Amino acid sequence: MAAEDAGRDAATPGPAESTEMDERLKEENMKADLEASPPSGPEDLAIQCRDVGRSYGKMKVLNNLNLTVPQGRIYGLLGPSGCGKTTLLKCIVGTLKISRGHISVLGKPPAFPGHHVPGRMVGYMPQELALYSEFTISDTLSFFGRIHGLTSKETKARTDFLIDFLDLPQKHSLVRNLSGGQKRRVSLGAALLQNPELLILDEPTVGVDPVLRAKIWQHLVEIVKTGKVSVIITTHYIEEARQANVVGLMRNGHLLAEGTPDAVMKMHNAATLEHAFLRLCETSDQMGSKRGDSPEGGPLENSQSFESRPEESLPILAVGPRTPEEPPKHSADWKVRARHVMPKWRNIAALMIKTMVRMKRMPGSLCFQFLLPVIQVSLICVCIGADPKEIHVAVVNNETSPSSYSQSLLSFLDNSSVVQVNLNHTEAFEGIYNGEYWGVIGFGENFTSYLTKRMMSRQVSREVLDGGSIHVWLDLTNQQIALMLQKKVYEAFQSFVDYKLGSMSYMVALPIKMEEPIYGSQNTDFSTFVTPGAVLSITFFLAVGLTALSFVIERKEGLMDRCWVAGEGSKLHGVTLQ
Numbered sequence: 001m002a003a004e005d006a007g008r009d010a011a012t013p014g015p016a017e018s019t020e021m022d023e024r025l026k027e028e029n030m031k032a033d034l035e036a037s038p039p040s041g042p043e044d045l046a047i048q049c050r051d052v053g054r055s056y057g058k059m060k061v062l063n064n065l066n067l068t069v070p071q072g073r074i075y076g077l078l079g080p081s082g083c084g085k086t087t088l089l090k091c092i093v094g095t096l097k098i099s100r101g102h103i104s105v106l107g108k109p110p111a112f113p114g115h116h117v118p119g120r121m122v123g124y125m126p127q128e129l130a131l132y133s134e135f136t137i138s139d140t141l142s143f144f145g146r147i148h149g150l151t152s153k154e155t156k157a158r159t160d161f162l163i164d165f166l167d168l169p170q171k172h173s174l175v176r177n178l179s180g181g182q183k184r185r186v187s188l189g190a191a192l193l194q195n196p197e198l199l200i201l202d203e204p205t206v207g208v209d210p211v212l213r214a215k216i217w218q219h220l221v222e223i224v225k226t227g228k229v230s231v232i233i234t235t236h237y238i239e240e241a242r243q244a245n246v247v248g249l250m251r252n253g254h255l256l257a258e259g260t261p262d263a264v265m266k267m268h269n270a271a272t273l274e275h276a277f278l279r280l281c282e283t284s285d286q287m288g289s290k291r292g293d294s295p296e297g298g299p300l301e302n303s304q305s306f307e308s309r310p311e312e313s314l315p316i317l318a319v320g321p322r323t324p325e326e327p328p329k330h331s332a333d334w335k336v337r338a339r340h341v342m343p344k345w346r347n348i349a350a351l352m353i354k355t356m357v358r359m360k361r362m363p364g365s366l367c368f369q370f371l372l373p374v375i376q377v378s379l380i381c382v383c384i385g386a387d388p389k390e391i392h393v394a395v396v397n398n399e400t401s402p403s404s405y406s407q408s409l410l411s412f413l414d415n416s417s418v419v420q421v422n423l424n425h426t427e428a429f430e431g432i433y434n435g436e437y438w439g440v441i442g443f444g445e446n447f448t449s450y451l452t453k454r455m456m457s458r459q460v461s462r463e464v465l466d467g468g469s470i471h472v473w474l475d476l477t478n479q480q481i482a483l484m485l486q487k488k489v490y491e492a493f494q495s496f497v498d499y500k501l502g503s504m505s506y507m508v509a510l511p512i513k514m515e516e517p518i519y520g521s522q523n524t525d526f527s528t529f530v531t532p533g534a535v536l537s538i539t540f541f542l543a544v545g546l547t548a549l550s551f552v553i554e555r556k557e558g559l560m561d562r563c564w565v566a567g568e569g570s571k572l573h574g575v576t577l578q
């Protein structure tokens with residue numbers, strides 16, 4: 001306790017002691033650098049982040065962040081909720097682009113053409129479960145195995161090992177039926193599957209019992225022993241990070257300290273990492289308040305203060321002031337770049353198999369996908385596909401005699417589809433302008449005599465021609481109805497002249513004969529015309545809709561990020577199937 005107090009006192013100097021404190025920090029940096037025995041050159045580094053910045057809109061989440069993960073070590077990234085750990089990991093695997101700075105992962109920037117990060121060199125376990133719930137454990141591992149290009153023999157061997165190691169239930173158990181902890185272990189298994197060179201684990205031990213947690217850490221310690229595998233792990237259980245080789249303490253989007261757990265604790269005279277972290281936060285707050293910053297402000301406020309003095313974003317402990325390094329230049333020829341953007345067949349196959357397996361496991365959804373178009377087409381046929389009926393048409397008949405030709409002609413109009421409304425000229429046009437009627441059929445007062453003259457005389461005046469004609473004004477905004485009305489008026493006239501003139505009807509009929517159609521029929525109904533278009537539109541929009549829905553769900557559940565990382569970014573991204 002006394003030691004702790006002494007440490008706290010040492011970490012919280014008064015305003016007059018600021019230069020003294022800076023001096024002390026410098027000294028301690030040097031000491032911790034020695035204890036952390038940092039790697040000798042960039043080739044010994046698994047991850048190197050320099051002055052990294054990342055914002056979500058106006059909110060700055062990462063500020064001039066510097067982090068170094070040595071090759072063949074476990075790096076425990078610690079920090080309070082919302083300090084930007086997940087954002088940093090996403091930048092490292094290449095699912096998020098940084099707005100400033102430079103990141104190098106296994107020698108090259110993430111998503112660099114030809115670099116397998118994202119890809120099989122990296123095993124990524126996101127914070128979300130990111131698992132297909134309709135898959136079994138075996139399906140899940142086979143899916144990621146296919147994407148990583150493992151043979152089925154290799155996948156089987158790894159599946160058996162991981163089921164045993166992670167204490168998972170039978171491999172044919174459905175993911176949706178597993179407990180929360182079991183699901184997290186399957187997710188961890190998917191990250192470990194291909195024996196990656198770099199493991200990025202975002203809170204893998206959440207919801208896992210202490211025995212298995214210890215086993216997971218033991219496994220991580222084992223795999224880094226070869227010196228070929230590096231691990232970066234975030235956790236809320238600060239004390240478990242003592243097993244890490246290096247810890248980084250993060251706060252408000254930048255690293256407060258980086259070094260071995262022992263060095264961090266020793267520097268702050270703390271018995272636990274948690275205490276050390278607490279003191280580091282206090283020190284950082286005091287340094288911040290001396291500069292007039294609000295220590296507990298949101299990420300934006302703090303980030304702005306750090307941004308203004310890049311040297312202050314350097315970790316307090318291990319990494320001392322460094323001269324700015326030029327990021328190494330990497331280049332790739334056009335063939336590598338072209339291969340980088342081209343989708344891989346194995347990824348396409350993996351996605352197709354995934355879609356088929358999911359469909360098989362979701363018979364309800366499958367039925368829905370097939371039945372929905374049928375239901376929609378049926379509804380279209382029933383609701384809008386039938387022939388138009390009860391089309392209201394205004395009739396302006398200036399002939400009054402019941403034996404007039406106009407009355408006779410109107411009696412031939414198909415009353416099942418056309419409803420005749422007798423009106424005067426003004427009412428009829430008002431009605432059609434108001435959208436009450438689809439058309440107006442007008443007859444002059446001398447229609448009967450003028451039509452007779454037209455039929456009998458060789459030559460007639462313009463007035464006779466006009467008065468002996470049926471005048472039709474149509475609302476052509478609905479072409480289907482307008483065409484139907486035209487057809488009905490022609491048919492009515494033809495029936496009328498057949499009735500009046502019998503074999504002499506050819507005298508007034510149009511000299512055009514519509515022969516038997518080659519395809520279709522004379523009286524094609526509207527549903528026959530509408531159905532093919534409806535089927536095509538529904539199929540297209542259903543496919544687009546379901547694919548979009550699948551994208552949204554996969555993105556929300558973190559599956560898209562995980563598949564993106566596993567499938568080498570754009571290669572898989574470009575061909576994500578629904």
Ligand SMILES: Nc1ncnc2c1ncn2[C@@H]1O[C@H](COP(=O)(O)OP(=O)(O)OP(=O)(O)O)[C@@H](O)[C@H]1O
Binds near residue numbers: 056083084086087299
């Ligand atoms: N897609 C996003 N859009 C906007 N803001 C985001 C987004 N993702 C994260 N943030 C914000 O960025 C900040 C850092 O989030 P991040 O998930 O990186 O924190 P974290 O340290 O991983 O937290 P935890 O330990 O709780 O997972 C938070 O304030 C969060 O609200």
